[in-house]
Amino acid sequence: MTLLDGKSLSNKIKEEVRVEVEQLKQEKGVTPGLAVVLVGDDAASATYVNSKHKACEKAGIYSEVHKKDSSTTQEELLKLIEKMNNDPKLDGILVQLPVPEHIDTTTVLEAINPLKDVDGFHPYNVGRMVSNLDAFLPATPFGVMRMFQEYNIDLIGKNVCIIGSSDIVGKPMASLLINAKATVEVCNSKTKDLKAHTLRADIVIVAAGRVNLVTADMINEGAIIIDVGINRLDNGKLVGDVDFEGCKDKCSFITPVPGGVGPMTIAMLLKNTVKAAKLREKRK
Template sequence: MVILDGKALSAKIKEEVRVEVSQLVEEKQITPGLAVVLVGSDPASATYVNSKHKSCEAAGIYSEVHTKDESTTQEELLSLIDEMNNNPKLDGILVQLPLPKHIDTTTVLEAINPLKDVDGFHPYNVGRMVSNLDSFLPATPFGVMRMFEEYGIELSGKNVVVIGSSDIVGKPMASLLINAKATVTVCNSRTKDLKAHTKEADIVIIAVGVPHLLKANMIKDGAVVIDVGINRLDTGKLTGDADFEDCKDKCSFITPVPGGVGPMTIGMLLKNTLKAAKLRDKRESK
């Protein structure tokens, strides 16, 4: 059994980005820029946004954080996005989800310039991703794909079960796997007999927010388990959607929680921001 170390891989990716950013600044006098918008005071979101800001600074990426009250109107948020769309210092714009209920998430995400959509949630980028065209990929599924690449885990021809069908993880994850020639089954809360699907899978990717849903008796010997879930128990301990202790001895590869997929998300966000800056340079050089 091999533990997929997302923390170490994320550090490697961040260092790759730092080196490339330094070269871009030196050779082209271009400093990549990222703006993150946080509406409300959700503690987990605030911690995540702060981590993104620190990671940007460490990589040499210009970073702005816009913190707005819970009472911020949709119109005010859209006005801020418009300003950022027109700010030449910014290559990437990220609106931290979830948004307060009085704000329509789709309207907000569609307002972001697709060329600055480093979260990969704009319909333009989603459509290009599904069509296997160059695009900004959602950071978490992008990070999982990088893990597969780093650890030499073959996807072509493999049976993969994705548990969870969210727009943020499940759906884009399935699209990327299909593009990699895997045979993909997507399960959700209405799936009958989940175990019947997971027992046949070479790879199981779970992202539903239910602690320890995936047990050892639900996977076959040698399966790869990718746990995207992160849950805080009443004890304060962080745990995943897979029962790590129960599953680990049956797996060929498994991600821990914390320290698995989670750290990859910020690393791939930085990669997307660097990519956006390089694309800006190409457009301006024409």
């Protein structure tokens, strides 16, 4: 069994980003800029936003964090997005999800300039991704694809079972794998006989948010397991959606939680921000 070490790989990517940023500054006089908007007081979201801000600073990326009260109206948020769309210092705009219930997520995401949509959630980028055209890719699936590349995992012709069909992970993950010539099944909470699907798979990707959803009897010998889930137990321990201890000796590759897919998300967000800065310079 080989552990897919997202922490060390993310550090490698962040160093790549730092070098790219330094080159942009020296050769083009361009400093990539990222703005993150946090609406409300969700503790997990606040921690994540803070991590993004620190990662930007270490990479030399200009960073803004806009913290808004949960009473912020949709109109106020849209005005802020419009201002950031027109700000030449900013190459990337990210609204941390989820937003409060009185704000329509789709309206907010569609308001972001697609050329600054470093989260890859705007329909423009989603459509280009599905069509296998150049686009900003959602950071978590993008990170998983980079892991496959780093560990020389060949996807062509592989049977892949994705558990979870969210717009953030499951759906874009399926599109990227289809583009890579894999054979993909997407399951969800309503899927009947989930085990029958996972046992057909060479690769199982789990992003459902349920502890021990995938157990050793549900996977083939030598399977590759990508655990995107993050769950906090009553004792405070972080675990994924896979029974790691039960499955690890049966797998050829497996991601730990924490330290697997999680660290890759911020690293790929930084990559997208630098890409946006390069595109801005190219448009000039």
